[in-house]
Amino acid sequence: MIHPGTGKPIVPDDLEPLFGHELIKQEFSTDRWIEIPEEVRQILAQWRCTPLYRARRLEEALDTPAKIFYKYEGVSPSGSHKTNSAIAQAYYNMKQGVKKITTETGAGQWGSALSMACSQFGLECVVYMVKCSFKQKPYRRALMETFGAQCIASPSDTTEAGRALLASNPDSTGSLGMAISEAVEIAARNEDTKYCLGSVLNHVCVHQSVIGQECITQMELADAYPDIVIGCCGGGSNFAGIAFPFIGRMLQGKEKIRAIGVEPSACPTLTKGTFAYDFGDTSHFTPLMKMFTLGSTFVPPGFHSGGLRYHGMAPMVSHTMALGLMEATSFHQLDTFKAGVAFAKAEGIVPAPESTHAVAATIKEALRCKEEGKSETILFNLSGHGHFDMQAYIDYHDGLVRDYVYPENEIAMALAGLPSVAE
Numbered sequence: 001m002i003h004p005g006t007g008k009p010i011v012p013d014d015l016e017p018l019f020g021h022e023l024i025k026q027e028f029s030t031d032r033w034i035e036i037p038e039e040v041r042q043i044l045a046q047w048r049c050t051p052l053y054r055a056r057r058l059e060e061a062l063d064t065p066a067k068i069f070y071k072y073e074g075v076s077p078s079g080s081h082k083t084n085s086a087i088a089q090a091y092y093n094m095k096q097g098v099k100k101i102t103t104e105t106g107a108g109q110w111g112s113a114l115s116m117a118c119s120q121f122g123l124e125c126v127v128y129m130v131k132c133s134f135k136q137k138p139y140r141r142a143l144m145e146t147f148g149a150q151c152i153a154s155p156s157d158t159t160e161a162g163r164a165l166l167a168s169n170p171d172s173t174g175s176l177g178m179a180i181s182e183a184v185e186i187a188a189r190n191e192d193t194k195y196c197l198g199s200v201l202n203h204v205c206v207h208q209s210v211i212g213q214e215c216i217t218q219m220e221l222a223d224a225y226p227d228i229v230i231g232c233c234g235g236g237s238n239f240a241g242i243a244f245p246f247i248g249r250m251l252q253g254k255e256k257i258r259a260i261g262v263e264p265s266a267c268p269t270l271t272k273g274t275f276a277y278d279f280g281d282t283s284h285f286t287p288l289m290k291m292f293t294l295g296s297t298f299v300p301p302g303f304h305s306g307g308l309r310y311h312g313m314a315p316m317v318s319h320t321m322a323l324g325l326m327e328a329t330s331f332h333q334l335d336t337f338k339a340g341v342a343f344a345k346a347e348g349i350v351p352a353p354e355s356t357h358a359v360a361a362t363i364k365e366a367l368r369c370k371e372e373g374k375s376e377t378i379l380f381n382l383s384g385h386g387h388f389d390m391q392a393y394i395d396y397h398d399g400l401v402r403d404y405v406y407p408e409n410e411i412a413m414a415l416a417g418l419p420s421v422a423e
């Protein structure tokens with residue numbers, strides 16, 4: 001990370017006003033393993049290990065020789081993989097005496113996960129929720145409030161950043177970049193308040209790696225090993241969580257895999273973005289990170305997978321992409337919902353709209369295997385269930401879901417505003 005003012009690398013002290021101390025240490029850590037504290041494990045044990053399933057009925061429906069496995073993170077209390085990092089982040093902040101946590105949420109999964117985690121450790125929680133999701137998903141907000149959190153539609157009039165954004169566009173549907181600006185501002189202004197981020201950063205990817213670690217052991221029990229590992233990509237922690245442990249083995253000279261990150265065609269960060277230093281938020285409060293980006297001022301269209309509407313990609317995932325250790329692909333939302341419905345009919349689980357991207361890529365690979373007569377093994381991360389996203393499914397069944405064209409001009413404009421950094 002680079003300081004936007006000085007152009008110098010960020011040191012841990014620079015982040016202290018915003019993040020918990022132990023989390024900053026993890027952000028900069030080069031340790032191979034970081035022990036999960038006992039108090040965190042006791043809470044994770046409520047739903048971990050998460051199940052690894054063989055999707056036999058989906059295989060049958062597709063008539064494919066491929067073997068399909070999926071890791072199901074929807075069994076967590078808030079319904080997605082995000083709880084893995086939320087518990088750890090709330091715990092380390094509580095340990096250090098922090099009283100209040102601020103954060104942003106897109107579709108509401110991260111806000112729900114962090115609200116739940118804060119309630120476990122007696123912390124106050126304020127969640128800035130992207131305005132279009134706030135309106136689309138009242139049940140997510142109710143869930144956060146049930147856990148005792150305050151949920152505010154962003155952009156809001158509670159911060160300077162929000163007021164400025166509203167002044168320039170009163171009808172703004174919001175974006176993750178905007179909501180981050182608001183949450184960061186509150187944390188920076190208050191001594192007893194810290195900010196938590198639900199994806200993108202190294203420490204979040206580390207917390208999520210429990211997913212892939214468990215998969216390695218579970219695949220062993222199933223006497224199998226994946227040829228292909230698939231995860232959808234919003235900020236990247238979910239993909240990192242399932243894929244990095246396998247990529248790590250590959251780097252140690254063990255089994256080769258293809259790792260595939262899947263993103264929405266309307267927010268195609270890895271497939272169409274630029275690899276450059278950029279801000280993590282719209283109002284430019286954050287350090288610069290080297291990542292695939294569509295430009296920090298790009299506001300993705302209001303498609304249904306709110307958790308995938310981010311302009312950037314985790315620096316670690318971006319680095320992995322730049323090294324050629326993974327591939328990326330994108331799907332339009334009509335195709336992802338079609339895949340999600342096919343999966344639900346076969347396996348009985350309704351995937352979150354974000355997760356349907358991984359399902360679509362899995363089905364595409366399974367059909368390729370059929371065409372080529374190959375029995376490859378595919379593992380994907382079913383990052384969450386869609387029980388709070390049924391309005392999206394209602395819209396799909398009613399024929400109201402449409403594909404957004406790739407917003408080429410807006411992305412070009414946002415990319416033209418990339419900060420210049422001497423490397």
Ligand SMILES: *Cc1c(COP(=O)(O)O)cnc(C)c1O
Pocket residue numbers: 080081082109110198199200232233234235236237238239307308352354355383384385
């Ligand atoms: C947030 C979310 C994602 C995207 O996760 P990242 O770690 O930001 O890539 C995927 N699936 C679900 C269900 C989510 O809630």
